[in-house]
Amino acid sequence: MASALTDKLSRLVKDLRGQGRITESNVTDMLREVRMALLEADVALPVVRDFIARVKEKALGQEVLGSLQPGQVLVSIVNRELSATMGEGVSDINLAAQPPAVILMAGLQGAGKTTTTAKLAKHLIEKRKKKVLTVSGDVYRPAAIEQLKTVTAQAGAEWFPSTPDQNPVDIGRAALDYAKKHFFDVLLVDTAGRLAIDEALMAEIKNLHAALNPVETLFVVDAMQGQDAVNTAKAFKEALPLTGIILTKTDGDSRGGAALSVRQITGAPIKFAGTSEKLDGLEVFDAERHAGRILGMGDIVALVEQVTAGVDIEAAKKLADKVKSGAGFDLNDFLAQIQQMKQMGGLSSLMDKLPAAMAAKAGQVDMDKAEKDIKRKEGIIHSMTPLERRKPELIKATRKRRIAAGAGVHVQEVNRMLKEFEQMQEMMKKMKGGGMMKMMKRLGGMKGMPKMPF
Numbered sequence: 001m002a003s004a005l006t007d008k009l010s011r012l013v014k015d016l017r018g019q020g021r022i023t024e025s026n027v028t029d030m031l032r033e034v035r036m037a038l039l040e041a042d043v044a045l046p047v048v049r050d051f052i053a054r055v056k057e058k059a060l061g062q063e064v065l066g067s068l069q070p071g072q073v074l075v076s077i078v079n080r081e082l083s084a085t086m087g088e089g090v091s092d093i094n095l096a097a098q099p100p101a102v103i104l105m106a107g108l109q110g111a112g113k114t115t116t117t118a119k120l121a122k123h124l125i126e127k128r129k130k131k132v133l134t135v136s137g138d139v140y141r142p143a144a145i146e147q148l149k150t151v152t153a154q155a156g157a158e159w160f161p162s163t164p165d166q167n168p169v170d171i172g173r174a175a176l177d178y179a180k181k182h183f184f185d186v187l188l189v190d191t192a193g194r195l196a197i198d199e200a201l202m203a204e205i206k207n208l209h210a211a212l213n214p215v216e217t218l219f220v221v222d223a224m225q226g227q228d229a230v231n232t233a234k235a236f237k238e239a240l241p242l243t244g245i246i247l248t249k250t251d252g253d254s255r256g257g258a259a260l261s262v263r264q265i266t267g268a269p270i271k272f273a274g275t276s277e278k279l280d281g282l283e284v285f286d287a288e289r290h291a292g293r294i295l296g297m298g299d300i301v302a303l304v305e306q307v308t309a310g311v312d313i314e315a316a317k318k319l320a321d322k323v324k325s326g327a328g329f330d331l332n333d334f335l336a337q338i339q340q341m342k343q344m345g346g347l348s349s350l351m352d353k354l355p356a357a358m359a360a361k362a363g364q365v366d367m368d369k370a371e372k373d374i375k376r377k378e379g380i381i382h383s384m385t386p387l388e389r390r391k392p393e394l395i396k397a398t399r400k401r402r403i404a405a406g407a408g409v410h411v412q413e414v415n416r417m418l419k420e421f422e423q424m425q426e427m428m429k430k431m432k433g434g435g436m437m438k439m440m441k442r443l444g445g446m447k448g449m450p451k452m453p454f
Helices: 003-017 024-040 045-061 070-086 113-128 144-155 169-183 197-211 226-238 258-265 289-292 299-310 313-324 330-342 346-351 355-364 367-381 388-392 396-406 410-428 435-444
Strands: 101-107 130-134 158-160 185-190 218-221 245-247 268-274 283-284
Touching: 045 070, 045 258, 070 258, 070 346, 101 113, 101 144, 101 197, 101 226, 113 144, 113 185, 113 218, 113 245, 113 268, 113 283, 130 144, 130 169, 144 158, 158 169, 169 185, 169 258, 197 226, 218 226, 226 258, 226 435, 245 258, 299 346, 330 367, 330 388, 330 410, 367 396, 367 410, 396 410
Parallel strands: 101 185, 101 218, 130 158, 130 185, 218 245, 245 268
Antiparallel strands: 268 283
């Protein structure tokens, strides 16, 4: 997200860190660059003015001028104020209500409310251990109700049926009654996407809000909207008591202005950010960590969380025990390692969270090509028989041709994959006798916590 803004600000951060002396002149130059970067990123003008004024006031104070490393302190101020603009720290979802806690989803057409509703359901089920019911009040868009039914099933929640000929307020009341009778913890209400100028639809969502009295009213906004997100946010703020914001499509080619603008315009905290189209692509929004990403400092905490969530600790321990016992590392194990990488979100997702300098070096590798290469390896192994996976030494010329044909690749690619497997197999042999567990503990940084062996 916000790649252009990140590129500009991370270069500025690099220059500032090298400054041995900070004067009013170079602070003014720096702020001019920051102002231009923010405006080009579609950040609302009032937000830019306020941000620049706060940074200037602190940058010309004694904290910076009297510091031994003024450049470092100035970067820290920019980081801190950027975080404050988006809302400090983490603002979690509020479920402190008599069950079921009602959460109303509001926003423009095309912002991604329906998919986000399912993502939020999945998050509440897996992270908060809640029993979740969803219902669609979108009686205008063709197939909206069926779409919610499909994604709700994928998320593992329960769906309450509704039909296009019903009134949204009646749908909401019926779903709430059902949720109470069947002891649901949370009721997620997906509403029709509406234009801010559509007075009839805005009146409808006000009535729905009054009927359901939700504990959370979340404004779903497309991060790629730019300046227009501000006007939309104002209209919804006037119509509804918004309690939080969910940014969608932050993995797209957005300029990043929405994230910096909507918080200040609405006064409501950003609670979640949609990071991919997958149902697990929703992360709790942390303003400090997001500010670090925009400034090119990366988000190592999120990277560690992503890797930890993707690693099957039990599978890693079994592999360690297998190698320790002297049993061979076979192609089934090699396939498991590839699948672990995919569960972590893929290479490009991991690179997004690296600091700018490291990401730039990693960027010299063609990520799309690397992702495709991983998929090809997986396809090659899937084209083998169970015996061939257990005993790779059986794979000679005739078998290689059959495997290549089955995977839709050239024989050379089968040879290349087998060579990489042999290199990893050789590494595993060196780990025999407990060496692997020692290596995994070193990688994990925690005693007794095995990690991926690569």
